[in-house]
Amino acid sequence: MIDKYTLKMLCEKYKLNSEKLVNKNNNILNYGDYQNIDQTLDYLINTLHIDPNNIEKCPSILCKSVNTIQQNVIFLNNQGVVFDNIESCLHVLSTEPNELMETYNYVKFNYNEDIINKITSILSVSKNIIIDVEKLNIPFTNKVGNLSVAVGIGWEFTNIEEIRQVIHSPEFKEHPELFTSTTLAHAKIKEIREMIHSSEFKEHPELFTSTTLARTNIEDVRQMIHSSEFKEHPELFTSDTLAKSNIEEIRKMIHSSEFKEYPELFTSTTLACTHIEDVRQMIHSSEFKEHPELFTSTTLAKSNIEEIRKMIHSSEFKEYPELFTSTTLACTHIEDVRKMIHSLEFKEHPELFTSTTLAYARRDTTNDSQS
DSSP states (O other), rough: OOHHHHHHHHOOOOOOOOOOOOOOTHHHHOOOOOOHHHHHIIIIIIISOHHHHHTHHHHHHHHGGGHHHHHHHHHHHHHHHHHHHHHHHHHHHSOOOHHHHHHHHHHHHHHHHHHHHGGGGGGGGGGGHHHHHHHHHOOSSSTTHHHHHHHHHHSSOOOOHHHHHTTTTHHHHOGGOOOHHHHHHTHHHHHHHHHHHHHHHHGGGGGGOOOHHHHSSSHHHHHHHHHHHHHHHHHOOOOOHHHOOOOHHHHHHHHHHHHHHHHGGGOOOHHHSSSSHHHHHTTTTTHHHOOOGGHHHHHHHHHHHHHHHHHHHHHHHOOOGOOOOHHHHHHHHHHHHHHHHHHHHHHGGGGGOOOOOHHHHHHHHHHHHOO
């Protein structure tokens, strides 16, 4: 057991925020031990060089002995598991060593080794939970979905009984596409079932994709459908923008002076790929005032606003402005164009490097790599 003040002093020694630890998991006060926490933090921060932010996300690791953590680190290093993945999911190091080895070997044999580096969090879950999920025979197109659901159960976002009920429900039979491994794993089952019977879903089913459901609060989407902003600008509220942007930010943006003056810059694609506030600030920049033709909705969606602003002040842009069109910026990496200008090939054959060839050569290369 450790009191709040002692924990605070100890955390300050390692530059951690004790309040974040306690708010995330107050069990640390009941089960934590001063000497053990000190040794664990020393090992995590000074030996493994773990970012304190990652420790604050997983306070339970401070209740584990250094010996347990060291055993897990040695085992995972010997198996070649990418340590960056472990660092961002310290629950793996909190797992009992025997259980960790069992889960690792089970996933390696029944799925494959590569999956462990893609879903490293599965190593914090008991092998038995994975087996219980597999027995449900959820009709995933890829059986790796079982691992995502197992993580959700292991981390207590949901439970096996709740999953069993939903896959036998009429909602699942009618709309299986909505119940992906992600939505099943993140405890949105009850909300999704209620949503399916709602007037909002019946009227706008295209807005309720599995991606939207996994990343957005369902109730927020339902309320948004009844808003004046949605009625006036339904084209801005696609499933993609709802999944990748913030509903409240979009609604505020619609009432902004920037949107009123430059509505063409705020397309659904821009909203899905760019921070709204970045676009609003850009509109007031000197770069936009001098070169508005470079800041189209396409460049904003596919390029980086700050990189475009820096480019405008570069020697390459001043010497060859004709190469930096909005199409080039949307289809090509700006830094690649700047480097190309200093190449021997460009000096010998500048006629070959037009804004069109730069834009479409990049696009063709991308298409080839995807085919």
